Amino acid sequence: MEKTIAITDLFTAEPNKKGKHDSKLHRSYFRIAGITVCLEHDDLSLSNSTFKEELNVFKVDSPGEDNITLRHHFKMPDLKGVDLGKEFYRRPPWAISLKRDIFCYKGILPEQDDSELHRLAFFNADHSRGVIYSPPGSKDHILNSGWQSLSLFPTDQIWLAPLLADRSAVLLHSAAAAINGQGFIFVGHSDAGKSTTMELLKKAQLKKQPKAEILCDDRNIIRRWPDGWYVHGTWSHGDVADVSSTYAPLKGILFLEQAPVNEIASLTDRKQIWRRLLATLIKPMVTAKWWEKEIDTLEQIVNQAPCYIMRFDKTGAIISELERLTK
Numbered sequence: 001m002e003k004t005i006a007i008t009d010l011f012t013a014e015p016n017k018k019g020k021h022d023s024k025l026h027r028s029y030f031r032i033a034g035i036t037v038c039l040e041h042d043d044l045s046l047s048n049s050t051f052k053e054e055l056n057v058f059k060v061d062s063p064g065e066d067n068i069t070l071r072h073h074f075k076m077p078d079l080k081g082v083d084l085g086k087e088f089y090r091r092p093p094w095a096i097s098l099k100r101d102i103f104c105y106k107g108i109l110p111e112q113d114d115s116e117l118h119r120l121a122f123f124n125a126d127h128s129r130g131v132i133y134s135p136p137g138s139k140d141h142i143l144n145s146g147w148q149s150l151s152l153f154p155t156d157q158i159w160l161a162p163l164l165a166d167r168s169a170v171l172l173h174s175a176a177a178a179i180n181g182q183g184f185i186f187v188g189h190s191d192a193g194k195s196t197t198m199e200l201l202k203k204a205q206l207k208k209q210p211k212a213e214i215l216c217d218d219r220n221i222i223r224r225w226p227d228g229w230y231v232h233g234t235w236s237h238g239d240v241a242d243v244s245s246t247y248a249p250l251k252g253i254l255f256l257e258q259a260p261v262n263e264i265a266s267l268t269d270r271k272q273i274w275r276r277l278l279a280t281l282i283k284p285m286v287t288a289k290w291w292e293k294e295i296d297t298l299e300q301i302v303n304q305a306p307c308y309i310m311r312f313d314k315t316g317a318i319i320s321e322l323e324r325l326t327k
Contacts, residue, residue, distance in 0.1 A: 010077055011102050011122040011131050029060045030150060031245065033221045033232040035163060036064035039150050041072040046139060050146040054235040054243045068128040068163065070150055074139050076117060089285060093118075093154060096285060101125040105158070119152065127162040155236060157219060158284040165293040169223035169232075170301070171282040175240075176220035176231050177201050178213045180326040183231030183248030185220060186310070187280045188256035193312065194218070195239040197256065200316045202242070210323040214242040219282065222250060222301055229305060252306045252325055253277070259311035262318040264325065267307040274302045 026047045030037045051059065084106070085099025092110040096103060107119030120133040134152050141148075149156045161171050175186040175194035179201070186197050198217045205212045215233025217240040223230055229250040237243050255267065255276055267273060277298060308325075312318035 010082070010133075011124075029062060030055065030058045031060045031064060032058050032160070032234060033164065033167075033169060033223050033247070034064070034066055034225075035167070036060065036067045037150055038063060038067060038069045039072070039147075040069060041074070043072075043074055043139060046142055049142050052146055052148055052235070054237060054241065055147060055150065057243050058235055058245045066167075068130075070130045070132060070159075072152070073131070073133045074136050075133065076120065076135055077133055079117075079120075094158070094285075103127075105153075107153075121151070121153075123159060123162075126166055127159050130159055155284075157234075157236060157282055160234075161282055161284050162290055164221060164223070165290045165297075167223060168297050168300075169221055170294055170297050171219060171221055171234070172277070173218065173280045173282060174220045175217040176215040176233060178215060178231070178244075178246055178248035179251075179322055180210045180212075181248060182251035182326045183215075184251055184322065184325075185222065185231055185253045186256055187253065187276065192256040193258050194256065196258075196314060197310075197312070197318075198240045198242070200314070200319060202240075203316060204319045210319070210326065213244050213246055214240065215246060215248075216243045222305075224297070224300070229301065250305055252308055253301075254308045254310040257309060257311045258313065260313055262312050262315070262321060263310075264318075264321045265309045265311075267309050270302055273307050274299070277302060 024044060025040060025042050028039045083099060084104045085097040087095055087097040089096040092108050095106040095108050101124065103123045105121040106117060109118065121130055123130045130151065132151055138152060151159055157171060164171055172185065172187065175198050177184055177198065186194050188194060195217045198214050201212045201214060204210065215231060216237050218238035219234045219236035221232040221234060223232060230247045231250050232247045233244045235243050254264065281294065281298060310318065
């Protein structure tokens with residue numbers, strides 16, 4: 001009983017003794033794929049800290065209709081006698097365990113002889129609330145370089161992916177852009193040309209033909225809303241720093257192939273589409289429930305979304321072909 005209370009106390013701990021409504025509690029809000037993330041901490045020295053430019057793109061002034069909370073503590077808790085549950089995942093930088101519907105993420109390093117705990121986080125079952133403990137030294141890094149991610153994890157996708165699974169959405173290794181108000185997802189292996197496509201669109205945008213906005217060149221979201229599928233960008237970019245919180249109705253998924261020609265051909269082989277899309281699905285932490293939800297969503301996308309093979313070179317001639325798809 002004591003151990004259960006201990007992990008619960010760590011998960012429900014308020015940032016300060018006066019409670020979450022204390023005036024010293026600092027909050028910032030960010031919106032991604034319709035989900036508003038409230039970032040909380042009570043360290044006054046960080047009240048004027050900055051965020052990476054790509055995070056600022058997603059910053060909003062207040063909560064929305066769908067809200068989650070990430071609460072930060074800049075101290076490491078005493079885990080003596082605390083039962084963190086059964087560990088079911090261990091792959092640096094994380095060891096993950098589960099205790100009574102509370103997920104515990106322990107930050108670990110690849111070195112086997114490194115037993116130090118580098119970060120600790122607790123999330124409820126649906127990941128709508130996270131409590132994150134970081135070493136005091138993390139504050140210096142934030143003050144010098146700003147917030148590199150909302151969770152201070154190497155990437156925010158580890159907590160974002162479970163949220164998306166509950167919202168008929170998938171996070172894909174992809175590039176994406178809104179072209180003439182229509183959403184396009186570009187997928188392929190690491191050297192297939194995702195960043196190249198984004199650079200070609202940037203050059204075309206200088207001429208404003210067509211009107212194009214890059215959403216992200218590395219991680220993007222396809223989510224089903226009542227009126228259909230939409231493409232949402234993320235702040236997790238690759239070589240191209242441009243990101244956008246803009247969303248657009250999904251017009252097509254394009255599988256990239258660099259070639260000496262510029263053409264876009266319809267792809268109707270659902271088995272091939274399934275195989276190619278599944279390879280791009282971001283899978284930070286796989287549980288049976290998460291996998292079942294994501295597979296169901298991905299299957300619907302495969303059956304409903306228009307898909308194409310896009311063969312192109314670096315001349316930019318493919319842009320006119322993309323523009324034709326928007327009409």
